[in-house]
Amino acid sequence: MSSTRVLVADANSTDGTPDAALFFRDHLNVSVIPGGMPSVGRNQGAAVACTPYILFLDADIELADRSLIRHCMERAKARQLHCVTTNIICRDGSWMDKLFYTANDVCQYASYLHRPFATGMFMLLDRQKFWELGGFHEQILFAEDYRLSQQVERKRFGIVRGGVYTTNRRFKRMGHLRVGWLFLKTAVNYWNEKYFLRDHKYWAEPEPHA
Numbered sequence: 757m758s759s760t761r762v763l764v765a766d767a768n769s770t771d772g773t774p775d776a777a778l779f780f781r782d783h784l785n786v787s788v789i790p791g792g793m794p795s796v797g798r799n800q801g802a803a804v805a806c807t808p809y810i811l812f813l814d815a816d817i818e819l820a821d822r823s824l825i826r827h828c829m830e831r832a833k834a835r836q837l838h839c840v841t842t843n844i845i846c847r848d849g850s851w852m853d854k855l856f857y858t859a860n861d862v863c864q865y866a867s868y869l870h871r872p873f874a875t876g877m878f879m880l881l882d883r884q885k886f887w888e889l890g891g892f893h894e895q896i897l898f899a900e901d902y903r904l905s906q907q908v909e910r911k912r913f914g915i916v917r918g919g920v921y922t923t924n925r926r927f928k929r930m931g932h933l934r935v936g937w938l939f940l941k942t943a944v945n946y947w948n949e950k951y952f953l954r955d956h957k958y959w960a961e962p963e964p965h966a
Contacts, residue, residue, distance in 0.1 A: 761785045763804065765797030773815070793959070794876060795892035795900045802886060810886060812879040812901075816925060820845055821918035828880045828916045838885040838912040839905055841874035842919050849924035852932055857922070863943070864915065871946060872913040876901035878920045885912075898958035899942045906946060930958075 762784050764777040774788040791797035802810050828840045846857040867873050889907050892900045945951035
């Protein structure tokens with residue numbers, strides 16, 4: 757819909773992202789705003805949003821179900837939820853990539869019994885609650901989405917089936933063992949804010965092989 761507002765936080769990309777986004781201006785209300793690290797870009801987008809809910813998506817996300825957003829909105833409104841997410845599917849990766857994302861989905865459902873979490877790949881948030889929680893912590897460089905979503909009350913959190921497709925770029929850049937180890941440490945340290953404020957080198961470029 758032309759009335760749908762889309763804010764693209766661009767961190768000086770060199771792949772033509774702004775032009776590609778603005779190509780859809782005839783169909784969507786698209787704006788490109790300055791980005792930065794994920795927390796910064798997301799917060800800057802949220803700062804100019806005026807809708808009751810804000811949907812955060814990563815750049816490499818594709819909806820697996822065209823009605824997913826509508827279902828999420830309906831669930832959020834009907835149950836007065838503050839955060840709604842969905843399953844993450846790695847469609848074109850290796851069996852190992854798919855296994856890791858399946859494990860992530862299983863952990864997400866299991867976390868709902870205690871302290872549910874969502875990832876920034878797909879997070880629908882109540883805008884007022886988002887700012888009450890302080891938005892994304894801009895000093896956290898890794899798992900800022902995990903940290904924010906865990907502050908949402910369990911009864912105000914929902915997971916909607918349908919899913920979104922992502923790529924295996926994280927595994928290509930970091931390797932499965934490192935990604936898995938970071939995920940495990942993050943889950944164990946969910947209570948420890950100092951852990952999240954450390955630099956885990958998540959955005960560091962991989963060292964070239966000799």
